[in-house]
Amino acid sequence: MKELMLGNKAVARGLYEAGVCFVSSYPGTPSTEITEEAVKFDEIYCEWAPNEKVAMEGAFGASLAGKRAFCAQKHVGLNVAADPLFTMSYTGVNAGLLIVVADDAGMHSSQNEQDSRHYAIAAKVPMLEPSDSAEALAFTKTAYEISEKFDTPVIIKMCTRVAHSQSLTETGEREKHEKTYEKNIEKYVMMPGNAKKRHPVVEARTVALTEYAETSPLNRAEINSDKIGIITSSTCYQYVKEVLGDKVSVLKLGIVNPLPPKLIKDFAAKVEKLFVVEELDPIIETFVKSLGIAVKGSNILPRIDEFSQNMIADAFGEFVDAPKNANYTQIDDPIPSRPPVMCAGCPHRGLFYSLKKRKCTVLGDIGCYTLGAVKPLGAMDMTLCMGASVSASHGFNKMLGANDKNVVAVIGDSTFVHSGITGLANVAYNQSNSTIIILDNSITGMTGHQQNPTTGLNIKGEPAGKINLEALCRAMGFNRVRVVDPYNLAECDAAIKEETAANEASVIISRRPCALLKNVKHKPPLEVDKAKCIGCKACMRIGCPAISMKDGKSVVDTTQCVGCGVCSQLCPKDAFISTK
Amino acid sequence: MNNTKNIMIVGVGGQGSLLASKILGYILTNEGYDVKVSEVHGMSQRGGSVVTYVRFGDKVYSPIIDKGEADYIVSFEILETARWLPFLRPNGQIVTNTQQIDPMPVITGAVQYPQNICEKIKNLGVKIDALDCLTLAREAGSAKAVNIVLLGRLSHYFDISQQSWEKALTANVPAKFLELNKKAFVLGKDSVS
Structure with a gap:
């Protein structure tokens, strides 16, 4: 019986069936549900790590120990984990190691629209790209075979439309794959002398993987026409099939790194006009051109945002008898936008009101509280990446702090542990007169309530270690650490006024649990x-x-x-x- | 062109549209269709405009629905009905709650909430089945059952047995709320719009 399954759940099912034993991730839309689904299998050890780098290094350790291992992150999470990735390419693996990166073309829930395929090319590791849930499950299992056969970490690239779509998927049984750990200094100790020996191994592996990609069933040509040929992958394949069906030939790539030159040349030779349909950067297109083959792609489709069937119909209308886009209707009134907002009872609201009232310059961070930038609060001046509030406020204060004492950094509890602690170390060490506000709502909120190292609970909701934020800040050398209740405006106002005026760095912990948490008791409306x-x-x-x-x-x-x-x-x- | 049918479920983050799409996905899979359901999680949940795509037929490729393609728009809120109207195909059917939830730009007074949306849509010659789901949901026992009232109304337009719908409800809602939801379903189905 086929099950209607979310793409991310299908990856988790694939992990189970592939005999994976270790999963460590940091939540990030649209990747979060993989780990949330994997934890439902008792056979798999799962955890939320403090950040993506820690998660990936944990997975590497588990692979070294001989157990199949996994980590998932969103595209910007892979930036954080890039350091281990590039050198894991050199060491290779012991048991299979799979990394999922979930891109967010269209930026439904992200701060940029980067194309993660560049990482696979730069780190010289294979990357697979499923186009629906059934492939997400199958590719996950195949990824472990590739990882162990070619001694390499493997990346699967998801996108919002594959990760967050449900389609019919068939399941199988769990397999057992384990190895023993053997000490191998030349392979696993990456100091210059050893790394120099490993780099040629990486280059030879890419040659072998390219050969594999030429004949792998993950890449397949669907020959229907000698006029038009389209090379595509991922959800773009679905749009092409939806609109153009059997009117065109399609080379569907399941392996997007390395790309198969012979397969592409053979396909190109069978059609009069060749196209590439790929979201974001023209990576396949550039490769095809490098083979000396004429191809269209980025000149008929945009390089920003995600695609849709109407866009494909528009782009191919002049080349093939594509169905015309349907007429549509609308009312004449302007439709007010409905942006996301802080929920009723959100503990961030009171604090942001105080920041606005005191006309603070607010260096922000990634989380629900980024919505503090939205009117009528508008109490934010910058948001860049995880942890940047703390580090950037240090730089800002070093340059302007003597003139402007009204600058604060705001960062959530989960984001603080992810990347704020190192920034705070810089404030403590190089002594900027910064005021850091930790918005402690006792959960990782924006991604849908995941536990973190400050909540005292693990991914299963069981008792776990709990970092004491006050003690941590004091241990780093901060004399001024105070806790406020963000529902109390007078208390917030006084704390912000006094701490920004102080002649030393300070930390304010604004503490109240997220209003949506089930165990939070509310007063009557x-x-x-x-x-x-x-x-x-x-x-x-x-x-x-x-x-x-x-x-x-x-x-x-x-x-x-x-x-x-x-x-x-x-x-x-x-x-x-x-x-x- | 294939025989794929398209249902869009639109509303405001937090209104319970995910349960509606879950039940639809379940019932359509059991009826033997190829099915794809697509939604966006994350930032859009925080009181923003949310949309879920449900597609079914012999073979479904794309997980999303584009402008001019929806056979049905099931809407939890009347401004959202107007927002997503361009996605309805010619001669498509709207099933909508008449509830009004002010978005932040209206709350702050920056813009006005459009008036008489139902009539304006009707005047365009669009088939719109509008009902006060919130009142019906409260009658069933909970304001949260708006999603099931809407599904009950939508069931009018499908050749799927009452038994199948009840089976889908039983499989997807907690046992202690089953009777409440069955009542909400029938209230939606039998109400006169």
């Missing part, structure tokens, strides 16, 4: 006493989605309100009253 409300809109300044204006008075949506009371602290007439 508030409502507005219409007789008291004067319609001054003071409560509207916090951007709470539960408060709106109706007929000149504030109204609370009691299905959303969790009674946090931040609004009532702004009301000059005490018009917010409990519904209890």
Whole structure:
């Protein structure tokens, strides 16, 4: 019986069937569900690591120990883990080692749109690209065979539309694959003398992998036409088949690094016009051109955003009898946008209101609190990458701190452990007068509630080690470490005022659990006493989605309100009253 | 061209559209179709506009639905109905909740929430089946059952037995909420829009 299965769940199922024993990841959309599904198999040890580099190095250690190992991350997570990746290419593996990187063309939930295929090329490791859930499962198992046969880590590249789509998938049984650990200094100790011997091994491996790619069933030619040929992979294959069906020939690549020159030349020889359909960078197209073959791709399709069937129909309309895009209709009114917002009762809201009120320069970070940049709060000046709030505020303060004492960094608990601690070490060591605010909501929020080293629970919700943030900061040399409740505006305001004014670096921990956590007890919702409300809109300044204006008075949506009371602290007439 | 049918489920993050797509995916798979369901997780969940694509037929390739392609738009919120209207194919069917949830630009007063959306869509000659799902869901016992009320309404347009729908509900909702959801389904199905 085939099961309708999420692409990420299919990878997890593939890990189970391939006999994988070790999974370590840091959550990141759209990769998170792989690890969340893998943990449901008792046979696999799974963990959330503090960051992607730690996860990948953990997986490498497990492979060395002789057990098949795995780590998953989003595209920008691979930037963090790039360091071990490039040298793991030299050491190779013991038991199979698979890395999933999930790209986010279209930036549904990301800060950039980088194309991870560049990493496979640069690190000289094979990369597979499934186009649906059934392939995600099958490719995962094949990846381990490739990893052990060619002594290399293997990358599978997912994208949002493969990771977060469900399609019919057939499952199999778990296999057992284990090796023993044997000491091998020349292979695993990468100092210059040994690495020089390993580099030729890597180059020879690429030659062998290219031969493999020429005949592997993961690459397949579907010959239907001698007029038009399209080379494609991943979800783009689905769009091409959807629109052009059997009117064109298709070379579907399941292995996107290394690319197979003979297979491509043979395919090109069978068609009059050759095209490449690939999202983001023209990597296959550039390779085809390097073979001296004329090809179209980036001149008929954009290099930004994800594709869709209408885009394929538009691009190929002049070359083949593609179906015309259907007419569509719309109403004349402008449609207000609906951007994501901080939830009702979000503990970040109160703190960001205080930052806005004090006109702070706020160097931000990656997480739900990036929404502090959205109007009406607008209390953020920069967001770059995980941890950059702390390190960049150090640089900012070193240059402007003497003139502008109103600069803070804001970083969530999970992001702080991921990459903020090293930045904080720089503040402590090189002594900038920075104020770092750790927004401790006791969970990794944006990716959907994953535990982290500050929550005291592991991936299964069982008791685990718990980093004490106050003790950590004090041990690094900070004398000024204080904890505030972000539901208390006066407390937040005083802390920000005093710590930014202080003549030494300081840490404020804004602590209250995410309002969406199931174990959080809320007060009854508030409502507005219409007789008291004067319609001054003071409560509207916090951007709470539960408060709106109706007929000149504030109204609370009691299905959303969790009674946090931040609004009532702004009301000059005490018009917010409990519904209890 | 193949016989693939397209259903779009649209709404506001947190309204429960994932359960609706899960039940649809389950029932269509059991009916023997090739099925693809596609959604986006992450940032868009935080009160933003959310969309799920459900496609079924003999052989489904693309996991997404493009402008002018949806046979059905199932909408949890009336502004979202208007937002995604261009995705409806000519002669397609809308099934929508009439509930209004103000987005942040409306809350801050930067823009106005469009008025009389249902009538405006009707005036374009579009088939729209609009009902107050929130009231019906509360009648069934929980405001959270809006998704099941909508599914009940959608079931009008499919040749799938009541038994199959009940089986899908039983398999996908917690046992203690099953009766509530069955009631919500029937209320949606039998209501006059």
